[in-house]
Amino acid sequence: MTKCIVMFSGGLDSVMATHILKEQGLQVHALHFVLPFESGLGMKHEEVKRHADRLGVELRIEEEGEEFVRMMRDPHFGYGKHVNPCVDCRIHRLRKAKKIMEEIGAAFIATGEVIGQRPMSQRRESMRMVEKRSGLEGYLLRPLCAPLLEPTIPEEKALVDRGRLPAIKGRGRKEQLAYAKAHGLSHGSPGGGCVLTQEGMAERYADLLAHTPDYTLRDFKLLAYGRRFRLKDDAVLIVGRNCAENTVIEKLVEPDDIRIELEEIPGPLGLLIGNGDEDAVQKAARIIVRYSRVRENESAKVTILSKEEMQALRAVPAKDKECDALRV
Ligand code: SF4
Structure with a gap:
């Protein structure tokens, strides 16, 4: 059975991506990244585990640490509305995922991204650039909107049937919610809740940076x-x-x-x-x-x-x- 990795937040989009690929007969490995705020604290991530279990897929949890903080200090593509370095964050995580893909012999990586859903990281050019910079050119499938993008290698090799993939675009989540309802999927809240996208976090981070520019991982964690x-x-x-x-x-x-x-x-x-x-x-x-x-x-x-x-x-x-x- 062909293996693939899905970047799995447990939110609606990644749950749907996982389900679509499972339905096409792939062996999906869900990969969940944990921001440094929760790393090393013995947290159990029960909710993500529950969604992966309901889908019947193996879940791997990767806790982020110093390397995330290094990226946070000077994101090449800057921050989003608050202190969310989304483009850099995606590249960073996909690079890590690529290593895991090679390690477990998976054929490609998939995400729950939808073209046009997020202003910064889910524009067509930005998605293409992220794919290139993460070293995954041709190996990064977006099953929720694949027919709107260039065919990927797994589609060309017929590991995935492009004809059966949806062509979702834009910010609304009507189609994803309808799909989840039709298939009885359990998922986290649409859009998730990255603490770096919160206004209060931007103020706290600015304060930390202004007073402790050489802040440590521990200082960063305490912001949350x-x-x-x-x-x-x-x-x-x-x-x-x-x-x-x-x-x-x-x-x-x-x-x-x-x-x-x-x-x-x-x-x-x-x-x-x-x-x-x-x-x-x-x-x-x-x-x-x-x-x-x-x-x-x-x-x-x-x-x-x-x-x-x-x-x-x-x-x-x-x-x-x-x-x-x-x-x-
Ligand atoms: S929302 Fe947070 S976790 Fe998601 S890509 Fe942006 S910075 Fe990374």
């Missing part, structure tokens, strides 16, 4: 979690918004960080990174208290834990105005 406060040019505070975020932040603590926690009552975990001088610590303690259940006219005991010492202090909640002024 918690409330973020720029206490001073060389000090930032991350405050978990819920239990799950506290757990992630806990995993990302480094020896030079200062942990800030409430001592007697439940509340968020705070991570002070950078210059933990008296002023920064006091501000951080007040902000942590602000996001606990302590009332405006009360105070709470806060523990400050650095690699040198542990100290306790009482702090009153920061005023909303102060928090808003420091919030990134």
